[in-house]
Amino acid sequence: MKRKLIISVTLILGLIVFKSCKKDPEITNGNNPNNHQTTPYTIERKAWYPPFKLPADNPLTEEGVMLGRMLFYDPIMSRDSSISCNSCHLQSRAFAESLKVSKGIRGQLLTRNSMPLFNLMWQSRFFWDGRVTNLREQVLIPIQAHDEMDLDLYSLTLKLNASEQYTPLFKKAFNTEKITPNEVSKALEQFLTSMVSFNSKIDQLFGRTDTLNVISASALRGLNLFMKPVEDGGADCFHCHSNIPFFGNTSPGGSMANNGLNAVFTDKGLGRITGRPTDEGKFKIPSLRNIELTAPYMHDGRFATLDEVMDFYSDQMNFNSPNLDINILAHNQQLNLTQQQKDDIVEFLRALTDNEFINNPKFKNPF
Ligand code: HEC
Numbered sequence: 001m002k003r004k005l006i007i008s009v010t011l012i013l014g015l016i017v018f019k020s021c022k023k024d025p026e027i028t029n030g031n032n033p034n035n036h037q038t039t040p041y042t043i044e045r046k047a048w049y050p051p052f053k054l055p056a057d058n059p060l061t062e063e064g065v066m067l068g069r070m071l072f073y074d075p076i077m078s079r080d081s082s083i084s085c086n087s088c089h090l091q092s093r094a095f096a097e098s099l100k101v102s103k104g105i106r107g108q109l110l111t112r113n114s115m116p117l118f119n120l121m122w123q124s125r126f127f128w129d130g131r132v133t134n135l136r137e138q139v140l141i142p143i144q145a146h147d148e149m150d151l152d153l154y155s156l157t158l159k160l161n162a163s164e165q166y167t168p169l170f171k172k173a174f175n176t177e178k179i180t181p182n183e184v185s186k187a188l189e190q191f192l193t194s195m196v197s198f199n200s201k202i203d204q205l206f207g208r209t210d211t212l213n214v215i216s217a218s219a220l221r222g223l224n225l226f227m228k229p230v231e232d233g234g235a236d237c238f239h240c241h242s243n244i245p246f247f248g249n250t251s252p253g254g255s256m257a258n259n260g261l262n263a264v265f266t267d268k269g270l271g272r273i274t275g276r277p278t279d280e281g282k283f284k285i286p287s288l289r290n291i292e293l294t295a296p297y298m299h300d301g302r303f304a305t306l307d308e309v310m311d312f313y314s315d316q317m318n319f320n321s322p323n324l325d326i327n328i329l330a331h332n333q334q335l336n337l338t339q340q341q342k343d344d345i346v347e348f349l350r351a352l353t354d355n356e357f358i359n360n361p362k363f364k365n366p367f
């Protein structure tokens with residue numbers, strides 16, 4: 001009996017060692033610069049996923065991803081330890097939230113709608129105005145912003161270095177005695193990078209011909225309208241949102257556009273960042289995956305429902321908006337969709353929901 005136990009324990013240990021030695025180049029992504037013992041983190045992948053774009057100088061490890069996940073959910077990251085990243089980014093909402101605009105540390109209203117968090121490793125710009133091009137830089141911004149978490153990086157590292165909970169975890173993940181903002185941003189980058197969402201009904205369509213077994217006839221009509229140009233009786237959404245499989249635009253050059261929300265800009269978007277009048281009114285083209293979960297919509301949360309979004313694209317685009325995207329300007333007329341067409345597109349958008357993602361235990365609050 002005892003012998004059997006020892007043999008099976010040895011077998012299990014052997015398996016674990018074997019597992020941690022196994023090198024998948026796409027997953028471990030280079031050697032750990034600190035040359036100490038960590039366990040490579042594996043992102044599960046299905047055949048239709050695009051190739052991973054992992055940060056070369058920050059390989060994902062079990063220890064790093066878990067640490068990032070703790071930091072994401074821990075109010076220690078705000079000045080008075082009252083709010084965390086999770087206060088404005090909820091898993092049940094694909095890590096966006098249901099407020100029109102977010103509420104900061106003192107309950108004050110911000111000017112923009114929270115953004116969903118998934119498939120970030122492929123994004124080339126972050127925030128509605130695209131002002132940051134690197135995820136590791138991005139994560140430190142909400143921590144310091146006075147109207148968000150309002151914690152300067154010096155105080156943050158003082159708090160973390162004084163924490164008996166965190167110092168050993170940073171040591172394990174990054175082999176560091178003293179925690180600096182660098183390790184904080186790397187841990188958060190690892191956790192955010194691990195959030196991948198490609199398991200919607202639409203994903204099940206790839207490579208199939210029996211489409212109606214997967215989505216409804218209405219959703220299929222919606223998909224066709226979404227993908228077709230106006231000249232062919234379509235709704236022309238694909239020009240901006242159809243970079244498959246993202247259903248957004250991840251290219252560095254093409255990810256920002258003015259979709260005609262305003263004739264006059266109160267929020268100039270990219271224009272405020274670059275100072276160029278030709279960039280005014282341009283905002284990040286968001287992914288439409290999980291869109292059913294992330295109401296309200298647009299950078300200022302102006303539309304409460306997808307039906308309101310469809311009324312906008314059908315009848316309310318501002319053709320006199322400066323810098324209106326060429327793809328909309330080209331047809332120079334409202335789409336005038338029928339109620340059935342609008343409903344069909346909404347049905348299609350609902351088929352982009354990934355229930356596995358919002359229930360995945362790997363992204364849940366670890367505390
Ligand atoms: C007070 C609410 C709030 C908190 C707290 C908050 N965020 Fe956000 N987050 C937002 C809002 C609002 C935006 C869009 C802001 C903008 O465009 O200027 C955003 C945008 C982002 C984006 C950009 C996503 C994209 O697709 O471009 C990332 C990434 C992000 N937040 C991560 C985090 C992390 C990590 C934390 C914690 C360290 C955090 N956020 C804390 C409200 C918040």
Ligand code: HEC
Nearest residue numbers: 235236237240257259283284285286297298299309313325
């Ligand atoms: C010219 C490019 C362009 C076209 C064409 C376009 N969109 Fe958009 N879409 C955008 C941009 C940019 C935003 C974000 C705008 C903002 O918040 O200021 C957006 C936002 C959205 C949102 C809200 C996303 C969110 O997270 O709040 C939905 C839904 C949407 N579009 C659906 C569609 C549909 C359906 C069509 C076709 C009828 C379409 N779009 C056509 C560029 C475009």
